[in-house]
Amino acid sequence: MARKVGRAIHLVCSTTVALALLLLLGAGYGPVPALGTALVPGGGVWASSSARTTVRTETLTLPELEEPVRVSFTAEGYASIEARTDHDLFLAQGYVTARLRLTQLDLQRRMGQGRLSELVGAAGLESDRFELSLGLARTARARWAAIPENSDSAKALTAYSEGVNSWMSSLRKTGEWPTIYGLTGVRPRPWTPTDTLVVQGVLTQQMNFNTIPLDYELLNRSLGPELTRTWFPVQAPTAQRPYDPGPYRNLPPTPLTVRNTNAADPDAAPTTPARPTPRPASAHKDVALPDSVRQLDFNSNAWAANGPKAAGGGAILAGDPHLQTTLPSYWFQVSLRSPGYQVTGGSLPGVPGVLVGHNKHISWSLTNAQTVGTLYYREKLSPDRPDSYYWRGAWRPMEKAHYTIPVRGGSTEDLTVDLTVHGPMMTVLDQKVSVNWMGNYAHNDLNALLAANRASDWTSFRTALRGWKAPALNFVYADDRGHIGTLLAGDVPQTPKGSRPWLPLPGTGTADVVGTIPQEALPEAYDPPGHLVASTNQRPTGPDYPYFLGTTMNFDPGYRQAVIERFHSERRGLRTEDYTALQNDVTDDLAVRLLPALLTALDGSGLTARQRAARDLLTTWDHTMGADSAAASVWWTFLDSYVHEVFQPWWDRKKVPADKDRWILDLDRSPIPLREALEHWTLDDPDNAAFTPPDGARRDAPQAMRTAFRTAVAELTDELGDRPAAWTWGKLHTREIPSITGAPGLGYEPYADGGNPWTVDAAGGELNSSFGPSFRLVVRWTGPGSAAAAAIYPGGQNETPGSAWYDNLVALWRKDEYLPLRPPNDAADTAATWSLRAGD
Structure with a gap:
């Protein structure tokens, strides 16, 4: 019923949407409290309800333009911008993005600036206190102050801001503000280059800020150092799949040459301060x-193949960064063409240029490097x-x-x-x-991104990314000459030898950062003999890498990597359709590894009829987490029960404070190091002492597995009935795409779906998942300067629920259908055109 209501809201006109919002928000909902006098008839909300939601062909005047600009839209809402100057290109990008995503732009910058409370009231205070304390806004101001006036990034930031402000100037004249501003009476401030840097900082925080050292401290206090080292080691006990297997260079750390903008001046003379006056x-x-902030991204994929593995012997690339799926999306698809740029792909609303995509000669995608950054x-x-x-x-x-x-x-x-x-x-x-x-360091990452947008080969791409500092990312690359590569770009801090950066460090000066891993020593691979490069958030190097990258809490265990590598080992002449199929693959490689041991443990164990029926489902299972698979439910519930059966007695006895950080310490989330430990012990050390509960009778892995299996069958019976064949995964596992406002009627409501956190088509987080492939991209190079590209993301280009482009792409994404990634000069399928011109 909720799904039908949500769809009805999406399909009606914007006036009705505004009325629906009145009903949703009048008494307060989620992050938006009761709006009181903002709802009085005749106020700003009524003016905003008549705002246009349909993009149509028109001629528009933007005073800051230097030359005319053409903006065309496909029937699905994808935008293509053609400009005669680079300045006008980024001005138009800012204008188009703001016109379709202004609320999203403002909410993102408000979050980073610590100004949500100004819009949503006291509900935003927790977020504001955190962001102001961490200091994203201070860093953004310092970065802008440090950017040379004539640099590419300064010019792009200024032009982009002019474009956003041009649209806001129109709104000030018409009063047709997005609904939330009519409801609250608050108006967004003019956009500045600093705001873009704040938005960039928000993404950096979401991908690179974590609490892992503090979690280790909690584990040390409860489990004790020995069990913590054993169960949450720096290096995993299982075989890893690095994309750079070595040999490695061991060079001195590169000193940090820019300041931490949210730290005290280290050169200030020490003093003996007077006793301070107590503060209010x-x-x-x-x-x-x-x-x-505690949510970690472990689920991105990017890979590329060439030579005999790619059709025609060229190169083919696929990427699907995994972030929270929301309406509107993190992504805004756009094609850009000017004298200096010819690039198409996924942009971040608020940031000029393209973050993933391709230009005339190269293509790239990215994954979170997961390295230590906090x-x-x-x-x-x-x-x-x-x-x-x-x-x-x-x-x-x-x-x-x-x-x-x-x-x-x-x-x-x-x-x-x-x-x-x-x-x-x-x-x-x-x-x-x-x-x-x-x-929090004053680097100019945007300059690196813009240089990468203009790069024409591996050398220029690699050179451009030398300036990329945070967040640390793995970039995967393919070009029109048939070359492929991957590299880690970003600052990875290093502390003195003997220090333990996975724990809180002493602040007396003995464990301060001595620099970062030198560029020449960062992991990378280029045209490997196996004709495949792949990055799936795994540890990118082997155990003999001479620098600290992180611990088993940082990196993915490699299950998706194994599926991708196995796929490529069995195929040649890969085409776009092969890669779209792989991006939607739901094979669970941990099941491939552990299921034989489980079936062996259950042999001759005196199962009941229902337990035998559940076991029989597993004997013919293909290890895929499809929504219609009952075996998938048995496997998932068993694995969850297995984790609890082994570790819950220890958690209870040692009083592990899982409630302090459920994202890392809660057994319901099957922490990655514990999954790796169970895999290792089950296959290689079945008599490990961990299987025996504290003060309990001795047992081994098969005994623990049998108990866990019986518990799983009982749980499934209670939840789904007494017929194992009816225990389909879709009854337990759903996905949803929530609205950024938190209003349920404006989100894409939960639906049964496949996948789990470690399938290629990943579904991270809870059983009702809102984390997954946020932008799927495939680029196949068919010759010099010629690419066949396709992409899809779960959302739409327009943030207004009354627009036909609000969630129109979700159905295609759900059906694994892609749309052509339109190059900047492609006039096909044009549904509307804006002719932008200079003038008063």
Whole structure:
């Protein structure tokens, strides 16, 4: 019923959508509290309800343009921009993106700036306190100040801002603001280059900020150091699948040459500060870590093949970054053409250029490198001077960052953040630490992205990405000359030998960052003899790599990598349709590895009739997590039960505080290191002591598996009935695409679907998953300068629910159908055209 209501809302006109929002938000919902007087008839909400939602052919005047610009749209809403100058290209990109995604742009920058509360009231305070404490806005301002005025990035940022502001200027004249601004009476401020850098920082945070050292500290305190080292090791006990197997260079770390913009000045002279005056209780608050920040991306795929594996002997690339799927999407598909650029693919709303896609000669996609990017320091604080800390032999005063948080419908809140040389002081997972995060350094990553957009071969692409610092990403590459490659780009901090960066480090100066991994020593592969490069968030190097990249908590165990490699080992002459099929593959490689051991353990074990029926499902199963597969439900429920059967007694006895960070420590999420441990013990060490509960009778892996299997069958019977053949995976597992507003009627409601967190077509998070392939891309090079490309993403180009382009791409995405990735000069299938011209 909810799904039907949601679809009805999407199909009606914008006036009805505005009325639906009144009903949803009048009493408050999710992140948006009750809106009170904003709903009084005659207010701004009624003006916004008449805003146009259909893109039609028209001529528009943008004062800041230098020359005319043509913008064309396909029937599905994909935009293509052709400009005579690079300035006009990015101005038009900003204008088009703002016209279709203004609310998303504003919400993203508000989140990064710590100004959500100004729009949504007290519900935004937790997020605002966190973001202001971490300091994304401070970093963005410092980055903008450091960018040379005549650089490509400065020009692109300025032009993009002009385009966004041109659309907002029109809205100020017409009053047709997006509904949320009519409801609240709040208006978005003019866009600035700093805002784009804030939006870029938000993505960096979502991909690169984590709490892993603090989780290790919680495990050390509860499990103890020995079990923590054994069950959550730095290097996994199972075989890994690095894309760079070595040999490796061992070079000195590269010093960081730019400042941490959210840290105290390390060159300031130490002082002995006077006893501080007590601050008002409201002036300083410990900040909570929002759930959105704890979510880790373990599920992106990118691979490329060439030579005999690719049709025609050229090169073919596939990529599907996995992020939260939302309406509107993280992505805005666009084609860009000007004297300096001819590129098409997925852009990030708020950021000029294209993040994944292809130009005339090269194609690329990316995955999260998962490397260490967040270090925590336990500062030595003075007992009688709480605002001072001890570093390098002297007591030093903390610097202060002062903020005010406007709260709609409430009082303005003051926030003071203490800064040490390592970063801001924060209380995270109940631990008071300073935070040194690579996203807080004043680098110019946008310049690197724009240079990559213009690159024409591996050398120029690799050179461009030398300037990419955060987040650390794996870029996978293929070009029109048949070459393929992958490399890790970004800063990976290194601390002195003997320090343990997977734990909170001492803040006295003995474990400070000494630099980053040198560019020449970062993992990469180019035209390997196996004709395949693939990155799936796995550890990119072998165990003899001389630098610290992270622990088993950081990296994917390689199940998707194994499926991709096996697929390529069995095929030649691959075409686009082969790669779209692989992107939608739901084979569970952990089941491939462990299922024989389970079936052996169940042989002759005196199963009941229902247990035998469940076992029989597994004997003929093809290891795929299809929505219609009952065996998939048996396997998943068994694995969950197996994890709990082995580890829950230890968690209970040792009092592991899983509630402190359910994303990492909760057994319901089957933490990656524990899955790897179970795989290793089951296959290679079935008598491991972990199988025996504390103070329990001795047992081995087969005994634990039998108990877990019986528990799983009982759970499935309780939930799905007494017929194992009817226990289809789709009854347990669903996907949804929620609205960024949190309003259920505006999201794509849950539907039965296949996959799990470690299938190629991944579904991360809960059994009702909203994480998965956020942008599927396939590029096949058919000759010099000639590419056949296709893409799809689960969403639509327009954020307005009344638009035909709101969620029109979801049905295609669900059916595994792709649309041509339109090159910038392709006039086919044009449904509407905007002729942009300069003028007053």
